[in-house]
Amino acid sequence: MTAVETVLGPVDDSELGHVLSHEHVLVSAGDDVHHYPWMYDMDATRARLVEELTEAREGGIGTVIDLTTPDLGRDVEFVAEVARRSGVHIVAGTGIWRDVPRSFWFRDPDAIADIFVREIEVGIGDTEIKAGAIKVANDAEGVTPEAELVLRGAARALKRTGCPISTHHWAPEEVGTRQVEIFAEEGAPMDRICIGHSADSTDVDYLESLLKAGAYLSMDRYPGSGERPNSVERSATVKALLDRGWAERIMLGHDYAPGVIRVGVAPPPREVPTRYLHVTTVALPALREMGVDEDTIEMMMREVPRRFLSGS
Ligand SMILES: [Zn+2]
Numbered sequence: 001m002t003a004v005e006t007v008l009g010p011v012d013d014s015e016l017g018h019v020l021s022h023e024h025v026l027v028s029a030g031d032d033v034h035h036y037p038w039m040y041d042m043d044a045t046r047a048r049l050v051e052e053l054t055e056a057r058e059g060g061i062g063t064v065i066d067l068t069t070p071d072l073g074r075d076v077e078f079v080a081e082v083a084r085r086s087g088v089h090i091v092a093g094t095g096i097w098r099d100v101p102r103s104f105w106f107r108d109p110d111a112i113a114d115i116f117v118r119e120i121e122v123g124i125g126d127t128e129i130k131a132g133a134i135k136v137a138n139d140a141e142g143v144t145p146e147a148e149l150v151l152r153g154a155a156r157a158l159k160r161t162g163c164p165i166s167t168h169h170w171a172p173e174e175v176g177t178r179q180v181e182i183f184a185e186e187g188a189p190m191d192r193i194c195i196g197h198s199a200d201s202t203d204v205d206y207l208e209s210l211l212k213a214g215a216y217l218s219m220d221r222y223p224g225s226g227e228r229p230n231s232v233e234r235s236a237t238v239k240a241l242l243d244r245g246w247a248e249r250i251m252l253g254h255d256y257a258p259g260v261i262r263v264g265v266a267p268p269p270r271e272v273p274t275r276y277l278h279v280t281t282v283a284l285p286a287l288r289e290m291g292v293d294e295d296t297i298e299m300m301m302r303e304v305p306r307r308f309l310s311g312s
Contacts, residue, residue, distance in 0.1 A: 017062020019305035021251035112153025155186035190214030
């Protein structure tokens with residue numbers, strides 16, 4: 001068995017249980033929580049997160065991959081406290097999201113890789129909490145020149161450490177194709193890479209092209225909103241991929257971003273059950289209804305993410 005790094009230290013990969021492929025714990029668009037602390041009620045935020053993740057654990061979730069980067073307000077000590085109190089294993093991310101900091105624009109990919117490798121091997125900031133995944137992001141704007149440096153840095157950090165990459169991608173424009181191309185140019189092992197937000201597309205041929213390139217898919221953003229596919233449509237896409245034989249390459253998640261509670265602003269009403277359980281309570285029953293068997297569900301919820309995180 002192999003150890004997987006979590007915010008509370010290494011965990012034997014046989015202990016991960018059901019894993020959500022792409023989520024957030026403490027997240028904000030930017031780093032306001034640290035710069036303008038008077039605006040946020042962190043005690044209330046922590047209590048709410050502990051409550052929701054405790055409910056997730058009681059509902060069958062063992063591990064959450066928290067793909068929150070510095071430009072999304074990452075705070076691994078806060079997350080470690082939430083993990084301790086909820087009992088959910090939380091894997092922290094290194095990497096950069098869509099808002100590539102200006103300081104990164106002028107770093108070459110090897111210098112970017114050095115930063116990610118330190119967070120994987122030594123610790124994040126001055127903590128001993130190590131990253132267990134590398135996050136990169138390319139949205140509707142495609143792969144910008146600055147984001148390309150980050151992708152190449154991530155690929156090199158993966159090659160140096162074996163730490164897997166999990167991407168954010170804009171599926172309607174098939175941005176995953178370019179992500180895969182860059183990783184291939186870098187000679188990164190494709191079986192250590194997951195292309196995320198893939199359930200935003202219902203184009204099974206496009207999704208299969210990413211799988212054929214050797215990557216995993218995170219079929220997340222359940223239950224969907226707005227113009228994007230709804231929960232039923234996401235499950236139908238998952239089923240179509242399963243029918244084509246890709247069970248060993250698919251993981252499920254929500255990309256849930258619970259949000260930080262503001263001082264003087266009533267917190268948004270709590271979803272019941274917590275969004276962290278939508279896959280478990282709605283999507284998996286829908287897939288069973290479509291004829292997906294328990295072995296296949298265990299493959300997507302337990303075995304595939306275990307292989308992805310541990311590399312074994
Ligand atoms: Zn996300």
